[in-house]
Structures are given as structure tokens and as C-alpha cells.
Amino acid sequence: MSNKVVHAIYNDDDVLMDAVKKTRSAHHHIEEIFTPFPVHGLDKAMGLASTRLAICAFIYGCIGLSVAVTLMNYIMIEDWPQDIGGKPSFSYIQNMPAFVPVMFEMTVFFAAHLMVITFYMRSKLWPFKNAENPDVRTTDDHFLMEVAVHDNESELVSFFQSTGAIEVKVIDKH
Amino acid sequence: MYTFSSKLKTFSLILMLLGVLGIGYGFLTAPKDIKEVENILAAESHGHHAAASDHHSVKDAHAEAEHHAHLEHVLHQLQNKPWSALYVACIFFMLISMGVLVFYAIQQVAQAGWSPVLFRVMQGITSFLPVMSVIFFVLLLLSGMGMNHLFIWMDPEVVKHDALIQAKTGYLNFPFWIIRAAVFLLGWNLYRYFSRKNCLSQDESNDNSFYKKNFNISAMFLVFFIVSESIMSWDWIMSIDPHWFSTLFGWYVFASFFVSGITTIALVTLYMKSKGYLEHVNTSHIHDLAKFMFGISVFWTYLWFSQFMLIWYANIPEEVTYFITRINDYNLPFFGAVVMNFLFPILILINTDFKRITWVIVMAGTVILLGHYVDFFNMIMPSTVGTQWFIGVSEISSVLFFFGLFIFVVFTAMAKAPLLPKRNPFIEESKHFHY
Numbered sequence: 001m002s003n004k005v006v007h008a009i010y011n012d013d014d015v016l017m018d019a020v021k022k023t024r025s026a027h028h029h030i031e032e033i034f035t036p037f038p039v040h041g042l043d044k045a046m047g048l049a050s051t052r053l054a055i056c057a058f059i060y061g062c063i064g065l066s067v068a069v070t071l072m073n074y075i076m077i078e079d080w081p082q083d084i085g086g087k088p089s090f091s092y093i094q095n096m097p098a099f100v101p102v103m104f105e106m107t108v109f110f111a112a113h114l115m116v117i118t119f120y121m122r123s124k125l126w127p128f129k130n131a132e133n134p135d136v137r138t139t140d141d142h143f144l145m146e147v148a149v150h151d152n153e154s155e156l157v158s159f160f161q162s163t164g165a166i167e168v169k170v171i172d173k174h
Numbered sequence: 175m176y177t178f179s180s181k182l183k184t185f186s187l188i189l190m191l192l193g194v195l196g197i198g199y200g201f202l203t204a205p206k207d208i209k210e211v212e213n214i215l216a217a218e219s220h221g222h223h224a225a226a227s228d229h230h231s232v233k234d235a236h237a238e239a240e241h242h243a244h245l246e247h248v249l250h251q252l253q254n255k256p257w258s259a260l261y262v263a264c265i266f267f268m269l270i271s272m273g274v275l276v277f278y279a280i281q282q283v284a285q286a287g288w289s290p291v292l293f294r295v296m297q298g299i300t301s302f303l304p305v306m307s308v309i310f311f312v313l314l315l316l317s318g319m320g321m322n323h324l325f326i327w328m329d330p331e332v333v334k335h336d337a338l339i340q341a342k343t344g345y346l347n348f349p350f351w352i353i354r355a356a357v358f359l360l361g362w363n364l365y366r367y368f369s370r371k372n373c374l375s376q377d378e379s380n381d382n383s384f385y386k387k388n389f390n391i392s393a394m395f396l397v398f399f400i401v402s403e404s405i406m407s408w409d410w411i412m413s414i415d416p417h418w419f420s421t422l423f424g425w426y427v428f429a430s431f432f433v434s435g436i437t438t439i440a441l442v443t444l445y446m447k448s449k450g451y452l453e454h455v456n457t458s459h460i461h462d463l464a465k466f467m468f469g470i471s472v473f474w475t476y477l478w479f480s481q482f483m484l485i486w487y488a489n490i491p492e493e494v495t496y497f498i499t500r501i502n503d504y505n506l507p508f509f510g511a512v513v514m515n516f517l518f519p520i521l522i523l524i525n526t527d528f529k530r531i532t533w534v535i536v537m538a539g540t541v542i543l544l545g546h547y548v549d550f551f552n553m554i555m556p557s558t559v560g561t562q563w564f565i566g567v568s569e570i571s572s573v574l575f576f577f578g579l580f581i582f583v584v585f586t587a588m589a590k591a592p593l594l595p596k597r598n599p600f601i602e603e604s605k606h607f608h609y
Contacts, residue, residue, distance in 0.1 A: 041608070054526070085487065097483045 064110025189578025196571020273435020
């Protein structure tokens with residue numbers, strides 16, 4: 001099987017959204033879409049499975065909360081109880097209000113940072129990685145849809161021209 | 175057009191009737207003199223009775239006087255109880271419609287595209303504001319006329335012996351206080367009146383002039399509101415505890431009634447949808463309202479905790495007494511409010527899919543509304559009835575009465591105008607709002 005793909009390039013996100021819906025209803029398989037900025041609702045229009053990043057975020061938040069509780073309990077209660085403003089220093093639960101800011105911040109910190117790292121790993125992004133954009137214009141103001149060709153090259157080209165693409169190219173992918 | 179079904183009307187009238195009966199019962203059964211209080215206290219504490227009679231036999235004149243003062247104190251608290259119950263329910267329901275009005279004004283000023291299909295629901299709920307303003311103002315007047323002891327700074331006898339209140343009399347005096355109340359209530363009601371009028375005129379208009387007018391008056395209202403809201407919270411709630419003060423109290427009260435207002439919009443919208451109206455409201459609108467319920471619940475918690483932690487940590491006697499009373503005498507409602515207003519909503523509404531499911535929102539919304547009633551209860555009751563609190567006939571009937579009145583007024587108002595503001599410039603976007 002050939003590795004040919006069609007690159008349909010658009011210069012407006014609304015046109016792109018319409019084109020995505022048409023492509024889906026015509027049962028062509030969209031491999032990837034490159035956009036210069038996040039297009040709202042594109043994931044749903046493409047029919048991508050909803051992200052599980054939120055579940056990760058919740059788990060990371062819980063980890064952060066546990067770390068904060070353990071940390072404050074060890075530092076402030078077990079290892080070296082300190083008398084700060086006469087607050088109860090021998091019981092975690094009685095001194096808890098003072099630790100809530102730490103618990104909150106650590107929850108947010110863990111959720112945010114680990115979520116970003118997870119996102120990078122899941123998207124196969126890391127420092128010094130070469131960009132995968134097939135067309136540099138997709139980093140500026142153009143939108144590119146990549147669709148696999150299955151011996152229907154001319155049909156696909158005319159189809160994408162009818163969806164308002166400003167440029168349709170057939171590329172041999174290695 | 176919505177028609178107010180006779181079934182719902184009867185239901186609201188029954189609620190009001192039950193409420194009036196219960197409120198009346200509360201006032202009639204409140205003790206009238208010290209003798210009755212003595213009987214009540216004796217019935218409450220059989221164990222202590224023997225010790226108390228021993229004490230009496232000593233005939234210590236000083237103890238006798240102290241005992242008398244204590245009885246008088248409890249008498250005032252018990253006489254305050256039906257008044258406080260009415261006051262808490264009244265201010266809570268009035269502020270719910272106020273929260274909706276603010277939410278509505280923010281939508282106007284933000285030129286939000288998603289919400290215009292909900293405008294008539296919001297206007298329906300805010301039509302409750304004038305009714306409640308009148309009732310509330312009458313309650314304030316009655317307090318000022320000495321019918322109850324809700325605001326102890328109004329009592330010249332108390333002020334005479336209280337240096338702290340004396341220093342505040344320039345601000346805390348009845349004429350100035352009631353004038354402020356009149357100005358605020360009038361200002362809010364004027365905005366509500368003109369905003370609804372413009373919105374209805376916009377339906378028949380050929381241009382957007384009424385829409386622009388609404389934008390302007392909404393912006394002016396929000397400025398007026400945020401100043402008057404802070405002062406309102408000091409006047410009507412914080413001054414019940416005239417020795418205590420908290421600088422973020424205005425925000426705290428605001429967060430409480432703002433989330434209650436948004437929850438009410440969601441619940442009324444879901445009710446109307448279940449009756450087959452509001453065909454343009456889809457799950458995305460409901461989802462957005464639920465996100466606000468979730469977000470503002472967390473915001474409320476943030477303020478609740480900020481107020482608590484600073485005072486707890488600083489431990490200044492005149493400040494910390496506020497929380498000591500609440501934790502000692504109101505332990506269950508005080509921490510119960512946090513569970514109902516924070517833990518429950520955050521756990522159930524954190525899930526995206528749950529924010530679109532009707533029964534989840536109705537359940538979470540009910541808990542949030544009850545929780546914020548308890549929150550207002552915690553703000554007002556400890557200084558008016560002290561340890562004599564109880565959620566009994568007076569409290570429940572007051573809520574039932576205003577709930578019945580709410581249904582009656584709101585759904586009558588909603589039946590008066592088409593449910594879709596058809597000429598709003600964002601109406602198409604709102605109809606097709608899809609998240």
C-alpha cells in the first residue's frame with residue numbers, strides 16, 4: 001500500500017471546521033490536523049476520544065495533597081514541633097488550618113506540573129525535538145488537514161477543493 | 175408563552191399558608207416573661223435542678239441578681255428566635271434574587287453570547303426582588319421600632335454602657351442606617367425595573383438601542399452594587415455583632431448569595447425544561463451554569479477559610495470570639511455548612527459529565543441552597559439567639575413561606591413575557607451555543 005496522503009490547506013478556522021465535518025460524513029479518514037492555535041471544538045468535530053488527562057490531574061492532585069500532609073506532619077509535628085504564636089504543635093488536626101495553604105498549593109503544583117509533563121509525553125514532545133509540521137505556514141496562519149489516500153487520489157483532491165481548501169497537495173509520506 | 179399552572183399555584187399557596195401558620199405559632203409560643211423562661215430552663219436541665227435549689231437556699235443576693243440577669247438574657251434570646259428565623263429566611267431569599275440580578279447584569283456587561291436564552295428566566299427570578307425588598311424593609315423598620323432585639327446597638331440602654339458601640343454611633347444609628355437601606359433597595363430595584371423594560375422593548379425594536387441602554391445601566395449598576403453590597407453586609411448582618419468586624423465580610427456574603435442565585439437559575443431552568451418550555455436551552459447551557467455553581471462554591475470556601483484562618487491565627491480576643499461561639503454552640507451547622515457548600519459540590523460537580531445530568535444538578539443544587547441557608551443562619555443566629563438556637567417550627571415555616579411566595583411571584587412574572595428575548599443581538603449565538 002502506498003503511503004500517499006492528501007494535504008488540504010485552509011486559511012480560516014470556520015472553513016476548516018466545516019470541512020472536517022464534511023470529510024467525516026464522507027467517511028474519509030483524517031490522520032492529523034495542524035493548526036497555528038487551538039481551535040475550539042475541533043476534537044469533537046474530528047471524533048477524537050475525550051481526553052483522560054483530567055483523570056490524571058485528579059490523581060496528581062491527590063498525590064500532591066498527600067505529599068503536603070505528610071510533609072507538614074513530619075516537619076511541624078513529628079520531627080521538630082515549633083511554638084508559633086502559641087498554636088497547638090503536637091497535633092496535626094488541631095493545627096490543620098495553618099497547613100491548609102500548603103496543602104492547597106501542593107495539590108495545585110502537583111496537578112499542574114505533572115499534567116504538563118504527562119501531556120508532553122503523551123504528545124511525544126521533548127526538548128530539541130524537530131517539528132512535525134508538514135508545512136511551515138501552519139505555525140502562522142494556515143490550517144492543514146492530512147487525509148490518507150486509498151487509491152482514490154483524484155476523488156479526494158476534487159472533494160477537498162469543494163470544501164474551500166486554498167491548496168490541495170498529494171504527498172508521498174516516507 | 176409560559177402559563178402558570180393552577181397545580182403549581184395551589185402548591186405555592188399551600189406553602190405560604192403553612193408558613194404563615196408556623197410563623198404565627200412561633201410568635202405566639204415565644205415566652206412573654208421571666209417565669210416562662212424559668213420553666214423552660216428547668217424543663218431543659220433536670221440534672222442541674224437539685225444543685226440550683228441548693229444554691230437558692232444560700233440566698234446570696236448577688237447570685238440572685240446574676241440569675242435574674244441571665245433569665246432576662248435568655249428571655250430576650252427566645253423572644254428573638256421567631257424574629258431571627260423570619261429575618262434569616264427573608265434576607266436569604268431576597269439576596270438569592272439579588273444574586274441572580276448581579277449574574278444577569280454581568281452577562282449584559284460581558285456581552286455574553288451563551289446566556290441570552292436564559293434572560294427571561296433570570297428576569298422572572300429577579301421579579302421577586304421588589305416583593306422581598308418591601309417585606310425586608312418592613313422587617314428593618316420593625317426592628318428599628320424596638321419590636322425585637324436583633325440589633326442591640328439600637329438599644330440606648332446598651333449603648334450607654336458600651337464604649338465600643340459609642341465610638342461607632344456616627345455610623346451605626348437608626349436614621350442613617352435606614353436611609354442607607356432605602357437607598358440601596360431603591361437603587362437595585364430601579365435597575366431591575368429598567369433593565370427588564372429595556373429587554374422587553376428590545377424584542378419589538380428595529381435597532382439595538384435598547385440593548386445598548388441595558389449595557390450602560392448594567393455597568394453602572396454593577397459599580398453601585400459592589401459598593402452597596404459591602405455596606406449592606408455590614409449593616410444588615412455584621413452589625414448584629416457590633417463588636418466584631420471582618421474586612422472581607424462583604425465578599426463572603428456576596429459569594430454565598432451569588433452561588434445561591436446561580437443555583438436557583440439552574441434549578442428554575444431545569445424545571446421549565448421539564449415542563450417542555452425553553453426549547454433553545456441545551457445541555458451546554460446547563461453545563462455552564464453547573465460550572466458556575468462549582469466555581470463559586472469553591473470561591474465561597476476560599477473566603478470562608480480566609481476569614482476563619484486569619485482570625486484563628488491572630489487569636490485576638492474580640493475577633494476570635496466570633497468563631498469560638500460558632501464552634502462551641504453551633505458546631506454542627508458551622509462545619510455542616512462547609513460540608514454542604516464545599517465538600518459535596520466539589521466532589522459531585524468536578525466530573526464534566528455530571529454537570530449535564532439533571533438529577534445530579536438538582537441534588538447538588540438543593541444541597542447548595544440548603545447549605546447557604548445554614549450559612550446565613552450561622553451568620554445571624556449566634557448573636558441574636560445564642561445557645562437557644564434550633565431549626566424548628568419558626569425556621570422551617572419562615573423558609574416555607576418565602577419559598578411559596580417565591581414560586582408564586584416568579585412563575586407569575588415568567589408567564590407575563592415570552593420566554594425568548596428574540597431580538598437580542600446575541601440570540602442566534604445563544605441558541606446554537608455548543609460546548
